[in-house]
Amino acid sequence: MKRFLSCFSVFLAVFCLLGISAxxxxxxxxxxxxxxxxxxxxxxxEAVLKIGETVKLAASVSPAxxxxxxxxxxxxxxxxxxxxxxxxxxxxxxxxxxxxAAGGKNASCSVTVLGESDKVTIGGQxxxxxxxxxxxxxxxxxxxxxxxxxxxxxxxxxxxxxTIRGEAGYTVFETASEDNVLTVSAEGVTVEGITFSKTNxxxxxxxxxxxxxNDLTVKNCTFTGKYENGDNDVTRAMVFNAGVSGYLIExxxxxxxxxxxxLEGSGTVKNNTVEGTKGFVVCCNYKVTMExxxxxxxxxxxxxxxxxxxxxxxxxxxxxxxxxxxxxAYVDLQPLGIKIKNGAKVTx
Numbered sequence: 001m002k003r004f005l006s007c008f009s010v011f012l013a014v015f016c017l018l019g020i021s022a023x024x025x026x027x028x029x030x031x032x033x034x035x036x037x038x039x040x041x042x043x044x045x046e047a048v049l050k051i052g053e054t055v056k057l058a059a060s061v062s063p064a065x066x067x068x069x070x071x072x073x074x075x076x077x078x079x080x081x082x083x084x085x086x087x088x089x090x091x092x093x094x095x096x097x098x099x100x101a102a103g104g105k106n107a108s109c110s111v112t113v114l115g116e117s118d119k120v121t122i123g124g125q126x127x128x129x130x131x132x133x134x135x136x137x138x139x140x141x142x143x144x145x146x147x148x149x150x151x152x153x154x155x156x157x158x159x160x161x162x163t164i165r166g167e168a169g170y171t172v173f174e175t176a177s178e179d180n181v182l183t184v185s186a187e188g189v190t191v192e193g194i195t196f197s198k199t200n201x202x203x204x205x206x207x208x209x210x211x212x213x214n215d216l217t218v219k220n221c222t223f224t225g226k227y228e229n230g231d232n233d234v235t236r237a238m239v240f241n242a243g244v245s246g247y248l249i250e251x252x253x254x255x256x257x258x259x260x261x262x263l264e265g266s267g268t269v270k271n272n273t274v275e276g277t278k279g280f281v282v283c284c285n286y287k288v289t290m291e292x293x294x295x296x297x298x299x300x301x302x303x304x305x306x307x308x309x310x311x312x313x314x315x316x317x318x319x320x321x322x323x324x325x326x327x328x329a330y331v332d333l334q335p336l337g338i339k340i341k342n343g344a345k346v347t348x
Contacts, residue, residue, distance in 0.1 A: 037066045037103025046110045048170070049081070049090035057086045057109055059100040072101045081111045114170060119146040130156055130164070137162050139186075145171050145194070155179040155210075161188035168193040168220050173208075176200045180210040190217040198225040198235050207239040207262075214265075215246040225257045227277065229299055234258050240265050245286070263288055264307070279303050284335045285310035291325040301329035312336070316345065 043058040061069040073083045080094035088098055090113040099108045119126055120133045121144045127133040130150070133143045139161040147170035154177060158164070164182075172195045173181055181196060196208040208223055209216075223237035237254050238261040240247065247267035254260035254274045261269070264283045271292040274280070279300040282288050285307050295301040302322055304314050312335040319333045324343035331340040339346040 034067045035063065035065050037068070037105050038062050040071070040100055040102050040105045040107045042100055042107045042109050044109050046112070047088070048112045048114065049088070050114050051090050051092060054087055054089045055111075057083075057088060057098060057100070059086060059102070059107065061102045066103060068103055070102060074099050074101070080113050114147045120144070121146075134158060134160060134162060147171055149174050151175070152181050153177050155183045156181065157183050157185060158189050159185045161186050163190040163192065164194065166193040166195070169195065169222070171195060172197055174199060178202065178204055178206060180206070181208045182210070184209060184211045184216055185213060187213045188215045189213075190219075191221060192217070192219045193221065195222040196224070196237070201226045201231070201233040202235045203232060205234045205236070207236040209238045211238060211240045211244050211247065214244055216244075217248045217250075218252060219248070219250040220252065222253045222255075223257060223260065224255045227256045227258050229276070237261055269293065274298060274301065279330075281305055283307040283310070284312040284314055287313055290322055293326040293329065295327065295329050298330070300332045301326070303332045303334065305334050320344070
């Protein structure tokens, strides 16, 4: 019996030692385990630079306890943009993808480097100013305005049926003047891809584009001002003379303006984005086709106003359609004393 107990004691001691050893090995294995990188993100996915400018990109590696979080930076074209430690330097005009990689995962930022700016051309022929290009142009000509910021101190007269085309987002007409930027005195003018920027508040009536003739097209432009709801700033993107019709206003962005447009004639307004304004003004004696427009934080989105003693052409059904066709726009039918939102009459 004693021998049995002694053998059992020895067996139990060996078993415990083996168990402790196994647990110790398990802990050691866990400490040596590698945590793989799950993903890499960048704080910017796109950037626009001029030659010689730099931008700093920040990379985040997940999870936070990844074993190897070292980031490697590369450029798809060092001739366009180089990168070192996340700092990107613009070298020449073009586009390059800047990639941050870690643990087999990566993320990229598209960098556009702008080339030579402040050029106005017609068919490759360069002109010193937009006014000079218009003077030299034939009807139907396309005037290309390259990237850059153009300070406009006095109104530019557009007296020919030309297209003025900028590089959307990169061609900026900037002004602090009280004069209109463009005064359109010819039929069939097109303005596209221009950013219009007002750098000061405007006490007197001002518009970036003043249309005196029919068939004006304005598309893919951006209009920004300093208007804040309730103040006295009177900056409008566009004003049309009475009866001027056949216009197309499409794909533009309007922000911080008193009105995106004052419409006293028939035309089409579609697929624009309007934010922080008092809304489009439509004179009640002219039918305007409006569809696909998006509105945000406006006092009113579309205001149909009385125009002296002119006949009102808008019914409640017209107001409902205006709202429904424009993402639930808030429509103020002033001649009828009716307000409509989300396609339904507002009851107060």
